[in-house]
Amino acid sequence: MNLVVTLLGNEIPTMVVIFIIVGIVQxxxxxxxxxxxVYNxxxxxxxxxxxxxxxxxxxxxxxxxK
Structure with a gap:
């Protein structure tokens, strides 16, 4: 698997993309x-x-x- 995502000509580590997506889901x-x-x-x-x-x-x- 490619560990780098190219976005607008910039290479971004896949972990950063995962972090942002999980943040939105969170x-x-x-x-x-x-x-x-639930927080009660x-x-x-x-x-x-x-x-x-x-x-x-x-x-x-x-x-x-994996």
Whole structure:
């Protein structure tokens, strides 16, 4: 697999693209979970959001780089 993405003539590492995509997905998941009231039952919402982002980023990276 090519580890570099060319965007407008600039070479960008694939990890940066994955990071941005997962960040957008994280924002959407955060809004859904907030609307459902999940954060009322979580001990530390900031830690939960960070852990969710890390898990999504790691899973996506492992799928692509495997």
């Amino acid at each position: 924002i959407l998941i955060n809004r859904i979970l907030a609307d459902l009231g 039952y979580v001990w530390h919402p900031g830690l939960f959001r960070t852990a969710l982002f890390v898990a999504l980023f790691a899973a996506t990276s492992l799928l692509i780089y």
